[in-house]
Amino acid sequence: MIRNAFSRALVAGRAGFLQVAPQSASVAGCRHMSKVAESDEQLTARYVQYFESKDIDHWWLSKHINDLAGTDAVPEPDIIKACLHACRRLNDIAMAVRFMEIVHFKCGNRVKEIYPYVLQEVGPTLNELGIPTPEELGMDKPQLALEDVYDM
């Protein structure tokens, strides 16, 4: 199911929600014991709608990004693009760079397969908005060290 979805997404350029684990992405932040589980397309559409709302503020941006970080999946390129535009509306490039780091992290141990695809899809938006990727900033390697409290 993962492989099918992934190859479909690569070849046709549409759909399957990129999954790292072979179960549908659980909806973050709400219980659904009596409701039907949401499909991947519905989740994507919902998050795109959240990020595209014109009056989004930092609180909602944080909440939705943290919820996405809590889901067991890599965000769809549509969600990523909407989120980057939301960061632009809020004039916050740090959040945009952090979000790209989050996407890289969510790829898990299949980062070599998934992340280049993500960059390929989202690259035009990154160039258009002028957001450097964490690799361009040198942040894919540790730069600063935080002193451990036990060593102080």
Next chain:
Amino acid sequence: MIESWIAMATVTGTLLRRCSRLSAAAAPLSTSARALGGGGLPTVVERHGNRMVIGYGFNGEPNYIDRVDYPIPAVRFKEDNAQIKVLREKERGDWKKLTKEEVQELYRATFCRSFAEMQAPTGEWKLVLGGTMLACSIAVWIYLFMKVFVYEKLPDTITNPEKVEAQVQRMIDLRMNPVQGIASEWDYEKGQWKN
């Protein structure tokens, strides 16, 4: 033990006395300076100072913590100062005009550690492994000390080969442990050990 009880009672007593300064109707359930009219403890809200609150945080308090599973904390990492304000003004314009150093400045103002730094190996395993082996070697030294200085000599019935042979012969004669034990190793027809 008693001391800790006394300490806790003292702290509770102090808090209750401070709270009881106010009338019963207006006594707030708070130990903050604002609520008690001077004295008291700083609230979590006051402790975050000038930092901009950007979200709910992982527990609802305006604190900062680096977590890979909750990546956007409640507050920015650094308080706003003059340099950051200049960069933020520049941030409102075209991001293509920001240099890489400026983007990093802005990132570090909001976040303490990047993901790579959060996940960087600490080398703690060497400390743990070394400490464990040290403890094990101390245990071995203690055993050797006991063997040399504490234990008595082994009794004659173990060290003397004739006596051991007599005991084994008795076990064979009594057919002790005939299924899987010592008597099962002896061939009774031929009168010798099985091989």
